[in-house]
Amino acid sequence: MSKDQDAFLLELLGDFKIEAGEHQQAIVDGLLELEKNPAPANLKVAIETVFREIHSLKGAARAVNLLDIERLCMGMESVFHQLKKETIILTPAAFDILYKASDILEVMLKDIDSKQKKIQPADLSQLVKNLETISRPAATASKFSFTPMTAAVAYVPTVADSIEVPAIETVTVERIIANNKIAGDEIKIPFETENPAILNPSEEASDKSTERNPDKSSDRETVRVATSKLYNLLRQAEEMIAVKSTLAHYVAELQFNANQYAAWSRKSSNSKQSFSVTRNNETGQGVLEFLEREKDFRKLHEEALFSFEKNMAQFQRVTSRMIDDLLLDIKTTLLYPFSSLLGIVPKIVRDLSKEYGKEIDLQIVGSEIEIDRRILEEIKDPLIHLIRNSIDHGIELPHDRVKAGKATKGILKIEIKQDTDRNITLCISDDGSGIHRDKVISSAIKSGIVKPEEANALSDKEVSMLIFSSGVSTSPFITDISGRGLGMAIVAEKVIKLGGTINLDTISGGGSTFTIILPQTLAIFKGILIKASGQFFIIPTISVVKAIRIHPADIKTVESKKTITFNNEILALVSLSDVLNLPLRRSKKNTETLIRVLVISVAQKKMAFTIDEVLGEHEGMIKDLGPQLLHVTNIAGATLLGDGRIVTILHIPELFESASRSSLSTEFAADPALDAAKEDVQQKNILVAEDSITIRSMLRNFLETAGYNVKTAVDGLQALGFLQQEKFDLVVSDIEMPHMTGFELTAKIREDKNLADMPIVLVTALESPDDRQRGMDLGANAYVVKSSFEQSNLVEIIRRLI
Amino acid sequence: MLERAAAIAGRKINLNQNAGETLSVVEFGLVPERYAVAERFVGEVLPLSEITPIPGAPAFIMGVINLRGKIVSLVNLKIKFSLKEKGLTDFNKVIILSNENMEFGIVADTIVGNRSISLDSLSPAPLTLDKRAAELVIGISPDGVILLDADRLLKSNQLIVNQK
DSSP: OHHHHHHHHHHHHHHHHHHHHHHHHHHHHHHHHHHTOOOHHHHHHHHHHHHHHHHHHHHHHHHTTOHHHHHHHHHHHHHHHHHHTTSOOOOHHHHHHHHHHHHHHHHHHHTSSOSSOSSOHHHHHHHHHHHHHHTOHHHHHTTOOOOOOSSOOOOOHHHHHHHSOOSSOEEEEEOOOOSOSTTTTOOOOTTOOOOHHHHOHHHHHHHIIIIITGGGTTOOOEEEEEHHHHHHHHHHHHHHHHHHHHHHHHHHHHHHHHHHHHHHHHHHHHHHHHHHHTTTTTHHHHHHHHHHHHHHHHHHHHHHHHHHHHHHHHHHHHHHHHHHHHHHHHHHHTEEETHHHHTTHHHHHHHHHHHHTOOEEEEEEOTTOEEEHHHHHHHHHHHHHHHHHIIIIISOOHHHHHHTTOOSSEEEEEEEEEOTTSEEEEEEEEOSOOOOHHHHHHHHHHTTSSOHHHHTTOOHHHHHHGGGSTTOOOTTTSOTTTSSSOHHHHHHHHHHHTTOEEEEEEETTTEEEEEEEEESOSSOEEEEEEEETTEEEEEEGGGEEEEEEEOGGGOEEETTEEEEEETTEEEEEEEHHHHTTOOOOOOOSOOOOSEEEEEEEETTEEEEEEOSEEEEEEEEOOBOOOSSEEEOTTEEEEEEOTTSOEEEEEOHHHHHHHHHHHHHHOOOOSOHHHHHHHHHHTTOEEEEEOSOHHHHHHHHHHHHHTTOEEEEESSHHHHHHHHHHSOOSEEEEESSOSSSOHHHHHHHHHHSGGGTTOOEEEEESSOOHHHHHHHHHHTOSEEEETTTOOHHHHHHHHHHHO | OHHHHHHHHHHHHHHHTTTTOEEEEEEEEETTEEEEEEGGGEEEEEEOOOOBOOTTSOTTEEEEEEETTEEEEEEOHHHHHOSOOOSOOOOOEEEEEEOSSOEEEEEESEEEEEEEEEGGGOBOOOTTSOHHHHTTEEEEOTTOEEEEOHHHHHHOGGGOEEOO
16 A cells, blocks of 8 residues: 555656746746846736746645745745735846745755755755845835846747747657666667767766766656647557558468469479370370460469559558658657757856856747757757857957947857758857957967968868867867867767767857757668778768769879869878778779769868769668677768668768878878789788799799789798798698698697787698698698699689688 | 696586586587587577678677677687687587677587586686686586586676777
8 A cells, every 4th residue: 555655656756846847947937037127017927927837836846745845935936926016126136046046946856856965954944034035025125126137138039939838738758768777868879889888887877876867867758749749640550550451461362372373383294294194195185275274374373463563562652651651750759849958048148147247148049940859958068068158258248349349248149940951950159259260270289180381271161160179279269168178079079979060150259150950850860882892881971072083193192191182172082991991802903093982071071082882872770789899990880771781880080080090100102003003912921831942933933923922931840930030921831841741830830829810721732631631620721732723723712811 | 737736626626516417508619629608698599691890890700790680799709719729610600699788699610509518527628728718618528518608708898899
C-alpha cells in the first residue's frame, strides 16, 4: 500500500516539476514584460498574469508538500497582491529582488530530487524578508517611481505571443529514455561518433552531477505533441496493415505460380522420357501435343509473371512513399519551436547587460519556426556563447556609442528564418564595434595558425573566419568569458557536428553577424560516395563544395606544397589516400590525364583532395562502429549501402587536421605524374637469399624491373644479418643453401619479434609436397617452384604480399 | 628457475580448485594451433563475408562487418596478442563474442565445433607465451587446445580503440 503511495507521490512530483518549470518561465517572462514599462492597460494584464502564475505554483507546491517553494511563492505573491491593489510600484531594486526570487525558485525546482539543497534556509528567509519589505506600501510609495531602466529588454511584438504554448490541444508523451544508465540523457547525434560516457565514465559522472543532473533530474523527459500530429501518425501506422495484407496476397500468388511451374516442369521431363520409349510410332503426334501444351502453359505463366512484376513495381512505389511520409511525420513530432529555447534569452540579456553596464535592445524574430528538438538542445550553449560575446565584446558602453555616433542602446538581434530547402538559418547580429582585423591577425600569428608573411594576403572574410580556429582570441573580442579563445572553436565544432555551417560577417566599428545554417532534422544523412585507393568512403554532402577534374599542369607548388586554383582561391591539394594512410594500389598506368579532385570545406576553410572517383550521393543513417571502436581518427561513423556493404564516413574537421599535419611534413615533388610513378612502386625493399649466382642475378634483375629495391645475400646466415641491420618489406629465399637453409632462415625470422610479420617467399628447384608443408608450418607465406615459375608469377605473389 | 617452477605450481593449485568442473566451449583453428572460448560468450558463428577496413585503426582491427544492420568490429587475435605468429592463415569464420557492454568478432581459420573441456585437466599456459597473451589464456587441454579467457578479452582495455 505504502509502496503504491510512494510511487504515486513520485509520479505526482514528476508532473509538478514539469508544471512548475512552466510557471517559473512564465513568471520570468512577466517580469521582463513589466520591466519594459508597458502602457497602464498592459501593465494591469501583466501583473495579473504573473500573480496568477505565482498563485498556481504556490498551490501546486503545497500539494506535493514542498513547503520552501510554497513559502517563497507566498512572498512573491504578496508583492503582486499589493501591485494589483496599486499600493506599491516596482523599482529597479524591487525588480532585482523579484528576479533573484525567480532565480532561486528555479534552483529549488531543479533541486527537488537531490538531497543536498543548494539554497540555504537562511538565504531563503532573507529573500522572503526582502520580498516582505517591497510589498509594504509605506516603504515604497514615497521613494520610488518608474524610471527608465538601464537595460530595457524588448521583444518584437509577434514573439511575445508565440512563447506561449500554441493554443492547440496538446498531450504529453513520455519519452522513455534508454534504460542504459550511462547513455541515460545522451541524445545521439549522428555526427557524434564517440560516446564520452563510455570512454571516461568517472569524468562524465562528475560532470553530470555538477551541471547536467539538476535540470534533467527526473529522466522523464517529455515532449508535447499536438494530438493532430499523433492522429496523423496513427493513421499512417494503420495504413501499414494494408501493406501487410497486400504482401501476403502477392506471396500467395507467387506460391501458386511456383507450384504450377514445378508441376509443369516435372511433367515436361516425364514426357521426354515417354517420347524416347514410344519413339517408333506415335512420337511425332506426342511431341506436337506436348509442344502445344507447353506453348499454352508458357503463355499463361508469362502473363502471370509480367503482371506480377508490374504489380510489385507499383506496390514498391506506394510503400516507399508511405514510408517516407511516415518518417517525415515522425520527425515533425520531434520538431519544436525556437521559442522554447529563446525563452531564456531575455533574462540572460538582462542579466548580462546589467553586469556590463550596457544598454541593449533585444529583438527576436521568427521564434515560431520549428526545428528538431535534438538540434535545439545542442545549439543552446553555442547560442548563449554568441549572445554573451555580442554583449561583452560587440556592443559598446553607452558613452562610447554616443561618441561613435550611435544610439545609446545597442541592438542585439536574433533572427530565425526557414528556407525552402528544410534548412534553418539562425542569425545573431549586433550593431557594436565589430571585429578588428589587426587584432585577429596578430592573435592568429601568435598562436601559429597564420604565418606573418601570409597575413597580408588574407581576405577580410578569411580573417574573420580565423576566430573559429582554436587559440585565436582578440583581447577586446574574447576576454573573460572564454578567455583562451576556445569558445568560438567550440561553437563552430558544435554547429558542424549538427551538420550545419557557421559564417561571420563583420564591419569594423559597424557590428558583427553570425549566420548559422542548420538542417531542420537530424535523422537522414546525406553524403557523397567516393573511392580512394580502391576503397569506398562517404563525405558529408554539406562539406562538399564541388567535384572537379583538373589537368596535372594546373597544379602549382607553393612552398613545396601542392595547390590548385579554384574559383580564384588557392587551395592546398592533398591525396586522400595519403591523408588516410591507405595502402597504395597499383593503379593502371595513368591512362587518364585528368585528376579527380573533391573540394571540401569546413568552417569556411577549403581544401582539395585527390580521389579515384565520385560515385554519387547516398542517403542513409549514420551508425557508430560498435562498442569496441569508440573513436578512430578521421572517421565519423559508417553507413550501409543498399547492398549491405559498410562504408565509412569521414570526419571532415579531423581530416583537415590530418591533412595539414601531413602536408607540413611531406615534401611534394612538383610533378604529380612523377609522384604517381613513385607511389606506384613505393620503393619497397626486398631481400633475396640465393646461393646460385645465376639465379641470384636473375632474381635481382627482374625484381628491379618490377620496381623494387633489391639486396642480395649468398646464404641464410648473411640474409639474417642484413635483416637485423636494415629494413626490408619482404624476403625471397632459396631453400637449399650452405650455412643456413631457407627453412632455418624462416624459423629464425619467425622467432624474432621484430621480424615476426615479415612476408617470406620460398623458392625451390624441386616441387615437393613435404617441403611445401614444412615451409608452411614454419610460417612462410608462399612457396614458388623455380622450374615452373614465370617471372610474372613471382611478382604477382610479391604484390599480393606487400 | 625456481620462481618459474613456483609459478607453475601455483597455477596448478589454482586450477585444481576447479576440480570436476567442465566448461562448454567453441573450438576453432588458427593455423597451426587450436583454440577455444567459453560458449556462453559466443553470440554466433558466421562465415566471413565482406570486411570493410577502417583506415587508421590499429593493425589488430581487421575491419568491420555488417551483422544484420549492426556494425561489428573484427579482431585478429594473432596480431594483438602475438599468440603464435606462425603459419599461413586463411580466415574464413567469425566468432561473435559479447557480454553486456562489449561485442566484437574474432576471426578464425576453421571452426572445429562445440565440446566440453574439464577444467582440472588443463595445464597452464606455456611460459614461452607473451605475458600479455598468457593473461588471456586459461590453460591448455591435454589434446593441445588453448582455452582463451573470453571474459577478459571482452573486458580488456587493450582492445578498445579510442583515438580521441
